[in-house]
Amino acid sequence: MSDRSPIPSGTVSTIRGHYQAPGLTWITRVMMIAGVLGAVLPGRAGIAVATAAVVAVIATPLLRVAWLIFRWTQEHDRRFILTGVALLAVVGLGAALSALGVGS
Amino acid sequence: MDLLLDALLAFAAAGLGSLGGLGGAILLVPALVITGMSASEAAPLGLITVAAASISAGPRQLGERAVNHRLGVTTELVASSGAVLGAIVSGLMSDSFLTYLLAGVAVLAALAGARRKGLRNPPDPDCDDSDIGERVGTLAGAYPLQGQVVPYTPVRMRPGLVLMSAAGFIAGTAGASGGFIKTPATTEVMGVPMKVAAATTTFTVGVTASAALIVYAFQGRIDVETASLVVVGSLLGGQTGAALQSRLPPTVIRRLLSVLLLVVAVVLVVRA
Numbered sequence: 488m489s490d491r492s493p494i495p496s497g498t499v500s501t502i503r504g505h506y507q508a509p510g511l512t513w514i515t516r517v518m519m520i521a522g523v524l525g526a527v528l529p530g531r532a533g534i535a536v537a538t539a540a541v542v543a544v545i546a547t548p549l550l551r552v553a554w555l556i557f558r559w560t561q562e563h564d565r566r567f568i569l570t571g572v573a574l575l576a577v578v579g580l581g582a583a584l585s586a587l588g589v590g591s
Numbered sequence: 592m593d594l595l596l597d598a599l600l601a602f603a604a605a606g607l608g609s610l611g612g613l614g615g616a617i618l619l620v621p622a623l624v625i626t627g628m629s630a631s632e633a634a635p636l637g638l639i640t641v642a643a644a645s646i647s648a649g650p651r652q653l654g655e656r657a658v659n660h661r662l663g664v665t666t667e668l669v670a671s672s673g674a675v676l677g678a679i680v681s682g683l684m685s686d687s688f689l690t691y692l693l694a695g696v697a698v699l700a701a702l703a704g705a706r707r708k709g710l711r712n713p714p715d716p717d718c719d720d721s722d723i724g725e726r727v728g729t730l731a732g733a734y735p736l737q738g739q740v741v742p743y744t745p746v747r748m749r750p751g752l753v754l755m756s757a758a759g760f761i762a763g764t765a766g767a768s769g770g771f772i773k774t775p776a777t778t779e780v781m782g783v784p785m786k787v788a789a790a791t792t793t794f795t796v797g798v799t800a801s802a803a804l805i806v807y808a809f810q811g812r813i814d815v816e817t818a819s820l821v822v823v824g825s826l827l828g829g830q831t832g833a834a835l836q837s838r839l840p841p842t843v844i845r846r847l848l849s850v851l852l853l854v855v856a857v858v859l860v861v862r863a
Contacts, residue, residue: 493742493744495726495729495731495732495733495742495743495744496726497726497727497728497729497731498726498727498728499721499722499723499724499725499726499727500661500724500725500726500727502660502724502725503653503656503724504650504653504654504656504658507649507650507653508649508650508653508654509650511646511647511649511650511653512650514646515646515647515650515826515830518643518646518822518826519822519823519826519827521819521822522819522820522822522823522826523819523820523823524819525815525816525819525820525822526594526816526819526820526823533816533819534815534816536819537815537816537818537819538815540815540818540819540822541639541813541815541818541819541822544639544642544643544646544801544804544822545642545801545804545805545808546801547642547646547797547801548642548645548646548794548797548798548800548801549798549801549802551649551794551797551798552664552798555660555664562727564661564727564728566728567661567664567665567728570661570664570665570668571664573668574664574667574668574671574798577668577671577672577675578671578798578801578802578805580675581671581674581675581802581805581806582802582805582806582809584675584679585805585806585809585810586806586809589679
């Protein structure tokens, strides 16, 4: 089964990962060091560094969506700005409902 | 020693997860439970693996222009809505019913991927480097494959989004990222090329995992000491999986994904 898609019409997005990729590489390195230190360092220092690594893991994918919304704003792509904002709102709603104990 | 074993398992799960766009929690959580960890402790670690692999696979997948962010955010909006609903009603469903449902979906997805032969989206000789990328205002795009350019336009969005919603719902009830449903749905229903689907799902499952991890953090269920080495293993695994994804042809990845999905189905049934 092989049916070639036509060349999509429209403007090619300027989002090419020029900022995201180095940012994610940098964050990955920092998290890796923090992860190792969190396991090796004793006491409160170890727990603090390990907590920082976990917080970075949780925050980074959401920051990536926020960055995309910013970039889509520059491209005047309203449809996807709204989609991105709605996604972050749903994530926030889910967190809020859980914090309130709904469904648990 | 247990921490090192956890980190090694996280490495393997993250590697396979980012290679096939599965997420990885569906593989890691059962493995951790087999080693003696409780399911409630293993679930947050599984999602940490998913989020960390998503982050570390990102630079390579972005460099290869394989991620379609517009498609990812659109499908993730529906999936996250399903996940919130799933989390709310999770107490109403029996665990065994859900587990067999997951296993059935995994087998169907594996068979759908294994049945198909050849490339659905071949390169277009009329395209050049300037065509590579997403299209503003649409879900379409083009990505590079072995020196050529492959254009694609997602099709059958309604059934595709229904499946994404189901993936989210299952993620919300089962505590997995749903990647093992999202990637096959993106390729087999929406007709998106395998590499784009896997890279885009790897991006979106990171968001799903983050949302769920916030909930776990509120509930005080994240053991940061164990999680720190799991983060390291997952970051390395995510990079390894993304590197393998760029070297292997899409047909090989699709077959490997089918095998992994069958493994997932067997693991789920054994757990049940």
